[in-house]
Amino acid sequence: MSSRPLPRRQTVGLALLAALALLVAADIGTSAPLDPFRAPPPAALGSGAAPSGAHCAAAPT
Amino acid sequence: MLLTRTGLVLLALVVAAFLALFVGLRFAFLFLIGVGFGLTLEGLRFGFAGPWKALVLRRDGRGVMAQLLAIGLTAAVALPLLAAAPGELMGAHAPVGAAMIAGAFVFGACMQIVMGCGSGTLVNAGSGNALGLLALVFFVVGSFLGTLHLAWWTDLASLPVLTLSGLLGAEGALAATLAALAAVAVIVAFRAEKGARLPQGRLFLAAGLLAGLAVLNLVVAGQPWGIVYGLGLWGAKVASAAGADLSQTAFWAAPGNAERLASSLLTDVTSLTNLGLVAGAFIAARWRRVMDPAPARPAARLVGGIVVAALLMGYASRLAFGCNVGAFFSGIATGSLHGWAWFAAAFVGSILGVRILAWLQTAPTAPARLETAR
Numbered sequence: 001m002s003s004r005p006l007p008r009r010q011t012v013g014l015a016l017l018a019a020l021a022l023l024v025a026a027d028i029g030t031s032a033p034l035d036p037f038r039a040p041p042p043a044a045l046g047s048g049a050a051p052s053g054a055h056c057a058a059a060p061t
Numbered sequence: 062m063l064l065t066r067t068g069l070v071l072l073a074l075v076v077a078a079f080l081a082l083f084v085g086l087r088f089a090f091l092f093l094i095g096v097g098f099g100l101t102l103e104g105l106r107f108g109f110a111g112p113w114k115a116l117v118l119r120r121d122g123r124g125v126m127a128q129l130l131a132i133g134l135t136a137a138v139a140l141p142l143l144a145a146a147p148g149e150l151m152g153a154h155a156p157v158g159a160a161m162i163a164g165a166f167v168f169g170a171c172m173q174i175v176m177g178c179g180s181g182t183l184v185n186a187g188s189g190n191a192l193g194l195l196a197l198v199f200f201v202v203g204s205f206l207g208t209l210h211l212a213w214w215t216d217l218a219s220l221p222v223l224t225l226s227g228l229l230g231a232e233g234a235l236a237a238t239l240a241a242l243a244a245v246a247v248i249v250a251f252r253a254e255k256g257a258r259l260p261q262g263r264l265f266l267a268a269g270l271l272a273g274l275a276v277l278n279l280v281v282a283g284q285p286w287g288i289v290y291g292l293g294l295w296g297a298k299v300a301s302a303a304g305a306d307l308s309q310t311a312f313w314a315a316p317g318n319a320e321r322l323a324s325s326l327l328t329d330v331t332s333l334t335n336l337g338l339v340a341g342a343f344i345a346a347r348w349r350r351v352m353d354p355a356p357a358r359p360a361a362r363l364v365g366g367i368v369v370a371a372l373l374m375g376y377a378s379r380l381a382f383g384c385n386v387g388a389f390f391s392g393i394a395t396g397s398l399h400g401w402a403w404f405a406a407a408f409v410g411s412i413l414g415v416r417i418l419a420w421l422q423t424a425p426t427a428p429a430r431l432e433t434a435r
Contacts, residue, residue: 009189013343016186016194020336024326027298031325039085044149044283045142051283052317053330056290056378056387057153057397060211060315 069344076340084327090281091330095337096344097274098286102184103345107131107267109385110172110181113411122253126246127264128390133242134272135394136235139279143395144231152226152395153285155382157402158219164380165388165403167373169410172385174370174418175200179288179384182371183335187342192359196371203375204289205296208312214380225396234396241401242393275394282330285391289378291331297322366421370414381407 007015028034041047073096081089101107112124143150155161172178175196177185182200185193225234250258260268278286297307301322307313313322326332378384381403383392389407392400 007191009191009346011189012191012194013187013189013346016197016339017343020339023295023298024336026302027326030302032323034084034325034327036081036083036085040087042086042090043281044087045146045280047149047283049283050148051151053282053284054290054294054317054321055151055153055284055287055331056293056383057155057285057287057392057399058290058317059155059215059382060208060312060318 066344066348069347073337073340073344080327080333084325087281088327088333091278091333092337094274094278094281095334096341097270097277097337098180098334099184099187099338099341099343100345101267101270101274101341102180102338103188103342104348105263105267105270107264107271108181108184109178109389110176110411113169113408114173114415116249116252117412117415119257120252120254121257122249123257123260123264125249126258127260127268129242129246129249130260130265131268131271131275132390132394133239134269135275135390136238136242136396138272138276139285139394140226140231140235140238140396142276142279144226150279150283152224152397153287153383153387153391153400154222154224154395154397155388155392155399156215156219156222157399158215159217160214160380161219161382161399162402162406164214164377164382165406166410167377168381168384169407170414170417171370171374171377171410172407173411173414174366174421175374176367176418179292179378179386180338181385182374183288183338184342187339188346189343192364192367195364196367196374199368199371200375201292201296203372203377204293204379205300205375206372207376207379208293208297208318209310211379212311223398225398238393238396275391278334279395284330285387285395286334287331287383287387287391288335289331289375289384289387291326291329291333291335292375293379294321294326294329294332298326363421366417 040049044051077089077093080092107127108124109128112128115121116125143152175182177193177196182193182196186197225237229237275286297313301307307322312318321329382388382399388400388403392403
């Protein structure tokens with residue numbers, strides 16, 4: 001076993017959060033613009049609209 | 062200041078406020094629901110892979126009992142809601158098939174090697190476990206690769222989507238789900254040692270909180286709690302940025318998935334709850350002050366095993382139409398028969414995975430001090 005320890009847990013956690021923030025920021029720059037005025041109602045229940053999200057249980061259609 | 066407990070909670074609220082203002086209120090709610098999942102899973106040490114291992118190795122059924130309770134509580138609300146608002150809400154319904162069952166078996170085996178399931182890998186990584194972070198990277202890669210071949214696998218042999226609501230009606234589905242969960246609980250009680258049958262108080266609390274959050278997820282998103290779709294989407298986003306043309310693939314050319322790929326991650330349901338879950342796990346780990354000390358470096362054989370298993374776990378989770386959350390938790394709680402098939406196949410796989418992990422950990426050098434499997 002190497003004598004070098006793994007990185008500190010706080011460092012790892014912060015690195016992950018930073019990487020995810022970077023992914024989201026880069027994605028905002030390349031994906032469709034965000035538009036809060038075209039956002040769906042706050043809750044799906046009672047909205048009268050069909051669910052439009054994607055889920056791992058759904059077969060590709 | 063930012064890394065104090067109060068600072069981290071405020072930071073999460075600032076992110077939610079940003080989402081509410083610039084993306085939409087629903088997306089802010091979903092991020093906060095994800096934070097709640099992370100706080101509950103890490104803060105109250107509720108897991109999926111670990112309790113299965115505890116039942117197999119130590120005849121400790123407390124964690125599995127808590128899982129069954131959480132699923133039952135969720136089903137008690139989710140199934141009537143789905144029946145009342147079929148046009149607004151959807152369940153985690155998928156077909157049972159050969160690839161689905163094989164995928165669940167492989168996932169069950171690999172989650173024991175990785176020492177974290179779908180949610181557990183996110184929690185491990187978010188709470189600062191370096192091996193959890195490594196596993197998450199390969200889990201994302203595997204989930205993305207699984208989308209590329211999903212249609213081929215599901216065409217091999219598959220039943221139509223079968224739900225208990227479709228077979229028995231809404232009330233019958235709830236009764237059958239609760240009865241089946243109770244039957245599993247009886248089997249677990251027989252298997253477990255005396256004194257290791259009833260969950261501890263923290264697990265009762267966690268089960269109730271998870272059920273509440275899962276119902277909120279359904280009410281706000283219109284779909285149940287899931288993990289894997291978001292991870293595959295993250296992989297697809299990175300692949301697209303690297304120049305891959307995913308419009309030529311069946312999965313990402315499908316209208317719904319093409320729309321997700323073209324839209325911001327901040328409008329994707331499972332991405333948002335996953336991001337919140339990681340943030341919540343980090344906050345809870347800071348809260349519990351488990352950030353130090355750093356563990357020793359593990360043996361290469363164990364690291365290699367985790368990398369391969371995480372890759373396979375991601376791939377298999379797509380074939381299985383979900384992980385322990387999307388298929389097991391949400392599938393069963395919303396009446397999908399594939400959730401039960403997933404449970405059976407993954408548990409058998411877990412028995413194998415526990416043995417493989419034991420072999421990996423008997424490497425010539427001592428393994429690292431690892432966190433309890435989630």
